Amino acid sequence: MTEHSVSFDIASEPVRVLTGALVIEAARLAGVDIQQPCGGQGRCGRCAVQVTEGSVRRRSTLRLSPEDIAAGYALACQSVVEGDVSIAVPPQEKIERRLTTERTAVEVTIPPGYSPAAQPMRRVALTLVPPDRQDQTDDWGRIQTALRQQTGIDAFQISLTLLRRIGAVLRADDWAVTALLEADTWDRPNGPARVVDLWPGHIPDDAPLWGIAVDIGTTTVTLWLVDLMTGAVRAQVAEYNGQIARGEDVISRIIYAGKDSGGLELRDLVLKTINTLIATACKRVQVDPANVIKAAVAGNSTMIHLLLGIPAESIRLAPFVTAVNHIPALQAGVIGLDIHPEATVDCLPGVASYVGADISAGVLSSGLDDAGPVTLFMDVGTNGETVMGNREWLVTCACSAGPAFEGAGVLHGMRATEGAIEEVWINGGTFEPTFRIIGGGKARGVCGSGLIALLAELFLTGVIDRSGNINLKLPTARVRRGEHGPEYVLVWGSETQDGHDIVITRVDIDNLLRAKAAIYAGFTVLAEKVGAPLETAEEVLIGGSFGKYINVEKAVEIGLLPDMPWDRFRFLGNTSVRGAYLALLDRTARARITDIAARMTYIELSADNTFYDAFTSALFLPHTDLARFPTVQAAVASNANASHKSGKGT
Amino acid sequence: MPVEIPKDTWSGSVCTVTLGATTAAGGTRSHTVTVGGHKTLPFMHFEQPMAHRPVIALEIRDRRPDDWSPLLLEVWGNAVDDPASWANAGEKAGADLLVLSLSLTGADGHPTTPEAAVAAVKAVLKASGLPLLVFAPGQADLDNQLLVPVAEATKGERLVLGICEDKNYRTIVATAMANGHLISTRTPMDVNLAKQLNILVRDMGIPADRILMDPTTGALGYGIEYGYSVMERLRLAALQGDGNTQSPMIVTPGAEAWKAKEAKVGQDVPAAWGDWRERAITWETLTAVALIESGADIVVLRHPESLRRVRVASDDLMAVPETI
Numbered sequence: 001m002t003e004h005s006v007s008f009d010i011a012s013e014p015v016r017v018l019t020g021a022l023v024i025e026a027a028r029l030a031g032v033d034i035q036q037p038c039g040g041q042g043r044c045g046r047c048a049v050q051v052t053e054g055s056v057r058r059r060s061t062l063r064l065s066p067e068d069i070a071a072g073y074a075l076a077c078q079s080v081v082e083g084d085v086s087i088a089v090p091p092q093e094k095i096e097r098r099l100t101t102e103r104t105a106v107e108v109t110i111p112p113g114y115s116p117a118a119q120p121m122r123r124v125a126l127t128l129v130p131p132d133r134q135d136q137t138d139d140w141g142r143i144q145t146a147l148r149q150q151t152g153i154d155a156f157q158i159s160l161t162l163l164r165r166i167g168a169v170l171r172a173d174d175w176a177v178t179a180l181l182e183a184d185t186w187d188r189p190n191g192p193a194r195v196v197d198l199w200p201g202h203i204p205d206d207a208p209l210w211g212i213a214v215d216i217g218t219t220t221v222t223l224w225l226v227d228l229m230t231g232a233v234r235a236q237v238a239e240y241n242g243q244i245a246r247g248e249d250v251i252s253r254i255i256y257a258g259k260d261s262g263g264l265e266l267r268d269l270v271l272k273t274i275n276t277l278i279a280t281a282c283k284r285v286q287v288d289p290a291n292v293i294k295a296a297v298a299g300n301s302t303m304i305h306l307l308l309g310i311p312a313e314s315i316r317l318a319p320f321v322t323a324v325n326h327i328p329a330l331q332a333g334v335i336g337l338d339i340h341p342e343a344t345v346d347c348l349p350g351v352a353s354y355v356g357a358d359i360s361a362g363v364l365s366s367g368l369d370d371a372g373p374v375t376l377f378m379d380v381g382t383n384g385e386t387v388m389g390n391r392e393w394l395v396t397c398a399c400s401a402g403p404a405f406e407g408a409g410v411l412h413g414m415r416a417t418e419g420a421i422e423e424v425w426i427n428g429g430t431f432e433p434t435f436r437i438i439g440g441g442k443a444r445g446v447c448g449s450g451l452i453a454l455l456a457e458l459f460l461t462g463v464i465d466r467s468g469n470i471n472l473k474l475p476t477a478r479v480r481r482g483e484h485g486p487e488y489v490l491v492w493g494s495e496t497q498d499g500h501d502i503v504i505t506r507v508d509i510d511n512l513l514r515a516k517a518a519i520y521a522g523f524t525v526l527a528e529k530v531g532a533p534l535e536t537a538e539e540v541l542i543g544g545s546f547g548k549y550i551n552v553e554k555a556v557e558i559g560l561l562p563d564m565p566w567d568r569f570r571f572l573g574n575t576s577v578r579g580a581y582l583a584l585l586d587r588t589a590r591a592r593i594t595d596i597a598a599r600m601t602y603i604e605l606s607a608d609n610t611f612y613d614a615f616t617s618a619l620f621l622p623h624t625d626l627a628r629f630p631t632v633q634a635a636v637a638s639n640a641n642a643s644h645k646s647g648k649g650t
Numbered sequence: 651m652p653v654e655i656p657k658d659t660w661s662g663s664v665c666t667v668t669l670g671a672t673t674a675a676g677g678t679r680s681h682t683v684t685v686g687g688h689k690t691l692p693f694m695h696f697e698q699p700m701a702h703r704p705v706i707a708l709e710i711r712d713r714r715p716d717d718w719s720p721l722l723l724e725v726w727g728n729a730v731d732d733p734a735s736w737a738n739a740g741e742k743a744g745a746d747l748l749v750l751s752l753s754l755t756g757a758d759g760h761p762t763t764p765e766a767a768v769a770a771v772k773a774v775l776k777a778s779g780l781p782l783l784v785f786a787p788g789q790a791d792l793d794n795q796l797l798v799p800v801a802e803a804t805k806g807e808r809l810v811l812g813i814c815e816d817k818n819y820r821t822i823v824a825t826a827m828a829n830g831h832l833i834s835t836r837t838p839m840d841v842n843l844a845k846q847l848n849i850l851v852r853d854m855g856i857p858a859d860r861i862l863m864d865p866t867t868g869a870l871g872y873g874i875e876y877g878y879s880v881m882e883r884l885r886l887a888a889l890q891g892d893g894n895t896q897s898p899m900i901v902t903p904g905a906e907a908w909k910a911k912e913a914k915v916g917q918d919v920p921a922a923w924g925d926w927r928e929r930a931i932t933w934e935t936l937t938a939v940a941l942i943e944s945g946a947d948i949v950v951l952r953h954p955e956s957l958r959r960v961r962v963a964s965d966d967l968m969a970v971p972e973t974i
Contacts, residue, residue: 465820465850465853466846466849466850466853467816467817467846467847467850469816469817469820471820473820613841613842616840616842616843617842617845619842619846620842620846620849624842624845624846624849624894626849
């Protein structure tokens with residue numbers, strides 16, 4: 001056999017290997033450390049190297065784009081040396097960054113051409129002529145006249161609270177005053193305008209004007225602090241909904257709310273969560289929360305009812321109707337939000353009991369209502385809602401998935417914040433994991449995307465079977481019988497923040513399986529009822545608080561997403577809060593949400609047993625009907641093959 | 651005018667599974683029993699002949715059962731104290747197969763030991779030449795402890811080892827494969843769950859001709875219609891070519907029927923219910939016959955008179971009308 005020279009840019013000496021050696025073997029000889037999280041099975045793409053001179057034979061090019069290959073990239077564990085070559089080893093971070101492009105995160109972009117005039121809140125600087133013996137016009141009349149002259153608007157309203165302060169404000173800065181005006185609301189499109197507040201003196205035109213967009217999820221509440229003058233999001237904060245301790249899903253919340261003072265308690269809990277978020281966001285940009293003068297709120301129908309203290313019982317009981325879908329413009333002080341008490345709170349409209357404002361807002365932000373081809377939009381949260389359609393038609397359904405993908409209801413689950421494991425690889429030979437932690441420090445727990453990746457890896461490496469049973473006979477200390485039954489140790493206590501092992505238990509796995517099964521069953525049944533096979537969807541838009549970080553491939557491997565070409569999926573992050581943000585900034589967008597809510601046809605999944613059947617058959621990895629997941633089947637087969645070849649089969 | 655009877659043709663068929671091995675094939679059975687192979691729905695003789703008739707297994711225990719009806723204990727007499735004589739009596743009563751159900755505990759109240767289980771299985775094999783199914787008590791750890799030595803001590807017999815469930819199948823499947831036996835799977839009355847377990851066991855590499863599936867049933871009046879429908883749907887899926895539903899089906903109408911109130915309560919409660927023995931046997935017979943019609947390949951019974959009556963009914967069903 002012939003020997004070839006292999007030189008690595010980061011090694012001092014070239015090494016000589018026989019024809020047929022793998023690049024990774026040459027690297028080992030040269031003392032070059034190349035990470036192989038998947039154990040050299042060509043699955044993870046982390047060992048990509050760049051061939052700068054000569055060429056190698058690539059046994060597999062999984063995870064390499066045609067551009068990568070053209071640039072000389074090859075997987076070290078899958079490339080065979082057949083001639084002299086020079087190889088550059090890119091720094092690990094560079095590889096990670098390259099790989100993460102498949103998980104396109106959507107940055108918040110200000111709507112193009114944004115002008116503050118698109119929304120109804122405005123400041124008007126007034127210089128009033130002081131009253132005297134000749135001009136004895138009252139203070140309010142004086143303001144109205146000035147406003148009329150400056151804005152061309154005829155009629156104005158004012159609250160009693162403000163009237164009580166009006167005299168003092170006008171005289172505080174020598175009759176120079178700034179009026180905060182709300183020209184219209186969704187339910188008063190033609191006015192009258194409302195004077196929300198009056199401030200002494202003139203405030204510069206370009207000073208920020210603060211609004212908030214809020215998404216009240218069953219599990220997670222998200223809040224954006226927005227400058228209405230520029231449209232820019234200045235702070236994004238999120239926290240678990242304080243109501244979680246009173247029930248994980250909407251049904252148990254409604255039941256809780258129906259007991260004694262349960263409704264009041266739940267209202268207080270969510271208000272506390274939102275108010276804490278307001279305080280946190282405002283502190284971050286040094287704003288007094290009292291200067292926040294507008295709020296747009298999205299959330300499922302139950303969450304909105306509970307926030308407003310409206311009994312939600314009828315949502316739970318047949319025939320499942322809400323008390324209100326289109327909520328009039330309300331004031332923050334009445335609701336109990338700690339922002340300007342006179343600020344308008346616009347609770348966005350929902351479609352039905354189980355398809356709320358979060359979905360109408362989500363559809364708006366996904367652009368589904370204006371799509372040409374048939375598109376699927378799914379909001380993956382505690383409730384899995386799916387909308388299918390385009391600009392001609394919109395059909396929707398909802399199912400309860402549980403909070404697992406938001407990191408709740410799982411022993412070591414957490415939100416996607418610092419310390420959360422967000423990506424996992426497991427070596428198919430040793431069953432040792434490699435993971436990435438948000439913030440890079442020590443691990444605290446696992447977030448939704450980490451759980452999806454973990455489940456997929458456990459499955460592909462045979463740590464769990466298709467039903468989620470952990471194989472306790474594997475030759476690794478990481479599988480064991482723990483306090484909660486069989487478990488897999490993802491991180492040993494010595495490497496975690498609190499010193500305790502981070503594990504995934506059989507119970508966690510069951511919760512994840514149920515969550516993914518419910519979501520998958522939801523959209524498959526919807527597609528079936530509409531009579532449009534899933535494959536007809538040219539694009540699949542995914543929203544949800546974990547949507548920013550999810551890895552398509554892993555989600556397909558566990559059967560959460562359908563086995564379609566990866567480029568059809570687009571991740572939109574939290575579409576609900578984004579929809580609320582757009583409604584906050586633009587009357588037209590707000591009107592479009594009303595229109596969307598009216599246009600959507602709701603399909604009740606509990607009407608027959610199709611959903612239950614679909615759910616049970618999805619309660620499997622990836623699915624009972626294996627033919628629906630051909631690429632996953634191929635991956636499973638090739639892994640089984642690989643571990644068989646390396647003599648590690650069980 | 652002649653009436654044309656429409657005939658269905660199916661793309662799939664049920665697997666053929668042979669239970670037991672004769673001396674020539676490495677076992678000690680006097681003969682083997684083959685089930686499955688169907689190319690159409692049961693007893694549709696005008697479409698396709700039934701490849702193999704439904705067979706009747708008789709359930710016996712490794713020791714005198716604590717919870718069986720006095721009617722059963724009475725009819726089997728002293729045989730219930732000795733698995734070998736029980737097996738013998740069962741064969742004489744006309745059973746095609748024997749199912750030996752291992753007890754959770756011995757008569758002393760301690761968990762059944764592997765030695766005792768092996769001894770019982772060997773005694774039954776010696777006493778009767780019928781192919782044998784061995785069902786463990788149904789507690790994962792104990793099942794594995796008992797079935798592995800049983801499988802090893804009877805290598806090559808093509809016993810059926812049960813019961814594989816989705817939470818506990820690896821050990822049983824592995825030992826069945828290593829020792830030339832078959833397995834029986836059980837799932838709680840759901841088509842999808844039955845398919846899933848089939849996929850799980852086949853993922854381990856056990857060939858399809860070594861798998862029986864028990865889709866679980868209820869007795870007459872206790873959910874039989876649900877069990878019937880699940881079995882019918884499984885069979886339709888099998889005939890439509892779904893490879894994960896093509897195992898022959900085994901069900902236990904005996905165990906189910908004898909749990910039913912109608913079989914349990916004795917004479918005169920209420921009087922209108924009639925003779926206890928007749929009522930109990932009718933319950934078991936009707937449950938079994940209905941399941942045979944839904945596609946059961948093996949029914950497991952407990953009473954010899956029920957066995958006789960089910961045999962008569964299945965013979966009738968198997969008779970091909972002359973007009974065809």
